Amino acid sequence: xxRRLTAVVGTAVLLLGLLVASYELGARGRASxxxxxxxxxxxxYDRVSRDAVNQPPDDVLVEGAIEGMLESLDDAYxxxxxxxxxxxxxxxxxxxxxxxxxxxxxxxxxxxxxxxxPGSPAEEVGLxxxxxxxxxxxxxxxxxxxxxxxxxxxxxxxxxxxxxxxxGSQGARxxxxxxxxxxxxxxxSRALEGEIGYIALRQFTDDAGxxxxxxxxxxxxxxxxxxxLDLRGNPGGYLPEAVAVAGVFLSDEEVVRVGVDAESARxxxxxxxxxxxxxxxxxxxxxxxxxxxxxxxxAVQDLERGEIVxxxxxxxxxxxxxxxxxxxxxxKYTTARYFTPSGNSIDGRGVTPDLIVESRGSEPDExxxxxxxxxxxxxxxxxxxxxxx
Numbered sequence: 001x002x003r004r005l006t007a008v009v010g011t012a013v014l015l016l017g018l019l020v021a022s023y024e025l026g027a028r029g030r031a032s033x034x035x036x037x038x039x040x041x042x043x044x045y046d047r048v049s050r051d052a053v054n055q056p057p058d059d060v061l062v063e064g065a066i067e068g069m070l071e072s073l074d075d076a077y078x079x080x081x082x083x084x085x086x087x088x089x090x091x092x093x094x095x096x097x098x099x100x101x102x103x104x105x106x107x108x109x110x111x112x113x114x115x116x117x118p119g120s121p122a123e124e125v126g127l128x129x130x131x132x133x134x135x136x137x138x139x140x141x142x143x144x145x146x147x148x149x150x151x152x153x154x155x156x157x158x159x160x161x162x163x164x165x166x167x168g169s170q171g172a173r174x175x176x177x178x179x180x181x182x183x184x185x186x187x188x189s190r191a192l193e194g195e196i197g198y199i200a201l202r203q204f205t206d207d208a209g210x211x212x213x214x215x216x217x218x219x220x221x222x223x224x225x226x227x228x229l230d231l232r233g234n235p236g237g238y239l240p241e242a243v244a245v246a247g248v249f250l251s252d253e254e255v256v257r258v259g260v261d262a263e264s265a266r267x268x269x270x271x272x273x274x275x276x277x278x279x280x281x282x283x284x285x286x287x288x289x290x291x292x293x294x295x296x297x298x299a300v301q302d303l304e305r306g307e308i309v310x311x312x313x314x315x316x317x318x319x320x321x322x323x324x325x326x327x328x329x330x331x332k333y334t335t336a337r338y339f340t341p342s343g344n345s346i347d348g349r350g351v352t353p354d355l356i357v358e359s360r361g362s363e364p365d366e367x368x369x370x371x372x373x374x375x376x377x378x379x380x381x382x383x384x385x386x387x388x389x
Contacts (some may be wrong), residue, residue: 041065070333077320078333086330089322098157100177102127103235103288106146110134112167114288115233117202120182125175128168135164135174157181189215194376197224198368201245204237204292209244216248216276226280226375228368229296232310236291239319239338243268246296249306251277254341255299258319262343265336280378281306282371285353290314297351298340308353309371317347 045065049055056064063080070078081089091097101120104111113131116122134142136152153161159179166172186208188200197219201212216227229249236242239258246255247270259265283306285297294313300306321335339345355374357367 066331070331073333075334077318079331081330081332083328086328089330098179098181099154100127100161100179101182103233104133104146104150105287107132109167110142111146111149115235117182118188121177121180125177126170127163127165127175127177128170131165131168133163134166135162137162138164140164155179187211187215189219191219191222191224192228192372194372195223195225195379196228196372196375197222197226198228198230200230200232202234204234204241204245206238206241208237208241209247212245213248213275216279220276220279224279226282226379227276228282228284228371228375230284230368231289231293231297232284232286232367233288234290234293235288235314236293236316239268239292239295242292242295243270246299247271247274249276249279249281250274250299250303253299253303256295256341257339257343258336259339260337262339262345265339280375282375283308284367284371285310285313285351286367287311287314289351291316294346294351295338295340298344298346301351301354302341302344307355307371307374308351309355309357309374310353310367311356311358312352313346313350315346315348315350317345 045061066080070080101117101122102113103115105114109132111133113127113129116127141149157179160176162174162176164174186202186205190198192198199215243255250270251274252272254267254269256268257265283297283300285308297308301308317338318334319336319338320332323331325331337345355370357370
């Protein structure tokens with residue numbers, strides 16, 4: 001089964017690196033010349049709309065034709081958005097949406113909770129990473145396509161959904177979750193013991209680079225001498241923001257290559273003045289770190305800029321372009337692959353940490369403690385950056 005991450009936010013958007021995974025925004029394009037035989041599509045429309053016993057509305061026919069084209073691409077990330085879905089997608093990429101507040105993974109056993117967003121309705125009722133959704137409002141959904149399950153889970157603000165769960169520490173159970181307007185906390189920062197600063201980035205929104213830059217400057221001004229960048233549970237976002245975040249720690253370096261293959265791909269580089277170029281760095285990752293998160297982690301690892309700590313990342317190495325259709329609708333499809341500075345693709349493999357620490361849901365946070373220990377040693381001159389402790 002194709003592994004996919006999705007955020008339950010009120011739309012049936014599939015996110016791989018939230019989405020996207022890594023996204024590029026495409027300008028509205030002009031229609032190219034139509035291929036020979038395309039007039040048959042117009043003829044089918046004329047005949048169906050005139051003669052079919054069950055005549056669907058025009059917008060249904062148009063959407064069906066579009067989705068048929070996308071299915072022919074054999075592209076798991078290709079998707080058409082109507083006006084409402086496209087508006088919700090844009091809100092989601094800006095960190096705002098209505099939903100229950102979880103990131104799900106489409107696994108062999110069904111939709112599984114990968115990340116529970118802080119302060120969300122899902123957190124309030126105690127949803128746990130690793131729990132599987134097996135029923136929605138009393139209906140068994142174990143053999144139901146993930147997109148259909150998401151449609152059942154989504155709904156208007158203030159409404160509730162009853163989820164049947166299994167696989168967590170509490171065994172089989174049911175919880176009622178009230179959907180709410182969420183403003184996804186994209187960044188959290190604080191000072192840790194030992195003159196170490198901590199930054200958790202939850203999503204690569206269109207201002208992620210500036211947010212990380214500001215947080216790093218504040219932490220350094222307050223006396224931090226080493227930094228932890230936490231990308232656990234971060235499913236991705238805008239590609240340019242991944243480059244911008246990497247540019248806070250890397251000066252004039254290649255971050256990623258984007259194209260059909262590594263040799264012909266376009267290079268994306270950071271600027272010449274990184275705020276934290278010489279500051280010891282550890283990056284936390286896990287199974288929920290995808291796409292743009294993997295771009296940053298892969299660059300840090302390839303360039304030996306810091307230590308990657310945690311568990312192997314999701315493994316999404318493709319880029320989707322989002323194009324505007326007709327002013328208020330959208331189209332998303334895969335347009336390129338991305339490669340780390342060494343030319344490696346992480347698609348289907350992920351980024352393997354330098355220091356593997358299983359800690360999802362643990363208390364205390366073993367991965368964070370391991371990163372702190374590593375940084376403390378490096379501040380003391382005991383462990384060079386890029387080497388395992």
